[in-house]
Amino acid sequence: MAVPLVSVPEFGLRSTHSQAISVSATIEEEPSASQEFNVFQVYQRILENEEIATPLAAILALTELLDHSRAGTMFELVKELNGGAEVLKTRTSNSISLNAGCELFIAFVTLFPHESDSFSELKTELVKQGQQYAKEALTYRHKIAELALGFIKDDSVILTHSYSRVVIQALLLAHKQKRISVYVTEARPRGFGVKTYEILTAAGIPCAMVLDSAVAYVMDTVDFVLVGSEAVVESGGLINAVGSNQMAIIAKAANKPFYALAESYKFHRLFPLSQYDLPTHHPDILSFPKPAHRSSPALTARPSVHPSIAGHVSTATEELPTWKSGLLVKSPFQMSMTPEQISRNPSVDYTRPDLISLVFSDVGILTPEGVSQYLVGMFAG
Amino acid sequence: MASDIQNYANQRIVEVLASKLRRRQVVGSRNAAIETTLVLRQVVSKARFSNIDQLVDIIRSVGRRLVEAQPKEHTVGNTVRKVLHHIREEYHTAVEGTAAATKKEDFSISRFVSQGQPRKQNIPVPKSEERTTTLRENDPDDPDSFAKGLKPVLMEAIQDVLDELETVYDNVSKNARDHIHSDEIVLTIGHSKTVEAFLKSAAHYRNYTVIVAESSPSYSGHEMARSLSSSNISTFLVPDSSIYALMSRVNKVILGAHAILANGGMFALTGSLLAASAAHAHSTPVVVCAGQFKLTPLWNLYHEYGALDFSDPSSVLGFEEGDLVDKVDVINPYFDYVRPELVDVYITNDGDHPPSSVYRLIKESYDDDDHEL
């Protein structure tokens, strides 16, 4: 497997970025058994709807697979579903949240009590369930936003990280009823924080961008930290864009609460023992470059001022506003890492449960220990 | 809704209790809980309802009125929720097996997530055949049959709640001797009846010393010291300022609670946070004795500064300092919020629990729908 590129729009970014960032552009036809059904294509198509998160998209894709499936028994069905899930996993570089959705759906299918004798009836029932759930799941963000509202006081200063739809919805809801101000981190290298900044400012919320390296500086003035999540794992910990762990540690040192917002389909049965126990971790991450490569200009270890490469890294870097003015200033001599260097950096990290104060989910407000209760109920036995 | 006469009767009983709560004439969380249970018992016995939802609505509206009267007294709401939980449980046991009443549970993915794997469908058990009367809901001919059939069971359930409340002190102190050892020095603050019963019960078996911090400005510590020493427990009364100084010799800190919140934290008498922090700094265990009726399924109370009850500032700075009175702001909060990390164990009438499992206790004792009355 080649070095995974900075791809996988799991935050739903499209268009401008897809040209700059090379996605696995060529989608080969997957000959799976006797169908021309391409689950990955379906998945990508579903993801084009910005509202749908990756686990949901996975569930919908698998639902469609189910629909097209010609399996005759439960056993074959589950096998097909597993196969489809495998395809999705191998095609995406960061598959944790996708995994969560797949496992949830497959577990549900396996445990679905089937009284009806007709298999096709069962299938239609399952398909219906899947689609119904997806519809319901779109209301979860609103539910979570309401729960979080109770914890936001007037004149709160909130710190958030990168781009998360559920956090944005919570903040927008809070803004309607209370006065809040928000700090957003840039979240390099993809710079999704800028997107959050734009959305919040457009809604009239006083918002300021913070360098990832300035989080400790700003932490004493913040009331609490609010982040979204890619997955919430069995230990009660959080998997989110890289930088969340840092923020949680600083928040703990400054005695500030750290809240995570996660819809229930992001609960995942994984138990990472450390950062290096994550499925996204591979030996190339943060490895030292081999000396043989030093000569080749394209992969220099030193940060270089290459306008072409700097521009290529991501349009987000160019749009990066300076901390003080908040305007979009393109600084001509901005030094940045090469894309190859960036690819050696992790894209997600794991936050330990003792750093998290509470997890807000559509099933309620949970302490990190409470998360495992749900997971055991779903998957044990 | 029920008839007007019934409403009137309900309202009178409820109003009496609500005004007592508002005027803080009901002192002590246990008393508040007992009074609430008695009122609920009256309400249920006189209530007329033809299906379970009506009954739940009635109780909920009563609960709402009482909680509004005194929002800081959380045990009122807790008792209402507990009664509702018991009622629903009794109702489900009663209608189980009756074909007419079983609703087919829709099994969907969202339910799968929140409730886990599907439970096996209940086949009518032979026990249900003994039941001669079947509960018919919403029966147009005899609207009271449902109520009549259910009421005896409900009364029993409410009586259970009342019994539990009355035996709180005994149950909490049951294992007191396992928690306190000979020659230990125990620190407590203010006057909590639960802690008092706990310490007195341990004194039957062990010889130990108690340091009581007097907890200004209510100085309730004096009462506690007097009561403990009259039971021949060797007691030291100290001012709050010396808690840190003495902490290095203290083996355990035992505190009482006003309400236990869903995250494992608690509201307790002013000064508890100081004692718990000082204990934490010395790695001394902090033990909280509280009845289960103090478990509150609310989370965000501690964010509101107003959740702390404030009392009369003249006990802090009296009028004899006349010239200061209008120049100086005086603050006198009655409660503190103590974080869950500072508490090691909650000793309740239902066993000992660490703060991290409080949310689970709450899930078991109350229904999710009742969090907001």
Next chain:
Amino acid sequence: MTKAERRELQERQRAEKASGKTGSAAPSTPAAKKGRRGSLAEGLSTPGSAQKGKETKEGVSGAVGGGGGEDAGKARGLRIFSHFGLPKPITSHKGEIHPAIVRLGLQFSEFKITGANARCIATLTAFKSVIQDYVTPPNNTLSRHLMTHLSPQISYLVAARPMSVTMGNAIRQLKLEISGTDIDLPEQDAKDALCDKIDNYIRDRIIIADQVIQDTAGKKIKDGDVILTYARSSVVEKVLLQAHSDGKKFSVIVVDSRPMLEGKNLLHTLSSHSIPTTYLLLPSLPSIITEATTILLGAHSLHSNGAVYSRAGTAMVAMLGKEYRVPVVVCCETYKFSESVGVDGFSKNELAPINKFSTPPHSKSPQSLLSASTNENPYLEILNPLYDLTPPTSITAVVTEVGVIPPNSISSIPLALGRNMI
């Protein structure tokens, strides 16, 4: 044990000690007294009130057997507090005690003069008059005999209330000066020189030091600050008043606690200068601490590991300040430094007399708890420790007249100042 027997025991023990030591110097006597406190306390022959006698009996360690008559069960926890000792009532004095000292002793035991600085200044002033009235006996030199003359005066004061570290340091300095007096100097000149030295000490180490601290700490106070302070420290009061007269706009939160409730005095002073103040009692502190920008505390003395020995309750204020990330600043003159290392509030402490401080103000029960405790209820004890020890980890900075220092560097100060002792 009857009073006579107790007196005998006391004389016997004193004789033992006297023969064991040669030329007992005054400071070691208080130390020895502290060590023998257990036995002495019970051996007290008090012509005073029977109540006091009962108190001392209760303060006794069971070791000397004096309290053996009481229930062994009751005396269970008392042993760990026994070394605190209660202030002993004024004994019948051996030898002449100067009237100024008598008056001072009375003021100390009645807690009319409190606070490390106040007590030190009062003591030194009283010593000045003692020195002036002193006449060297024939065949003796001033430098040798004056000290022995002062010793009983000092022990009289210690009997009234245990010596503060400031007094100890000052007296040690005084002794140094006395022994360094030129033998050939005429008596009056020597006495004048000593009085001058005492004045200089007060001026340099206390008054001027305070001014420097006012300026230094004042720089840390900015407009809009909310300063939190505990009880009443003379230094902190000066700092606040100075900052206010410099025109800075800030408000003060005064936290107070029993038994002494000294914060009310500070409150009066501050509000008479129209500084906006808030007043609350110690247990209510957590609800207000998030509003504070700085915490200013005074100290009774500073140990060489940076631990602060100060009024009981200071440790809790500092601990909470650290938890809520509010900087904790201690204002302390260098003459308050003590070479010992403090570990916890037990190694050195003092109990306030019960009869002065047991009745809480505005108490609802008219009956004082005192009578309940001593007469009716042998199981109830009242303890009022006056001091506690704040560990250096809770303190952000110490402001002295030589600058702002981190607490862990205290021990290097004397070296830096070129002195071999404080």
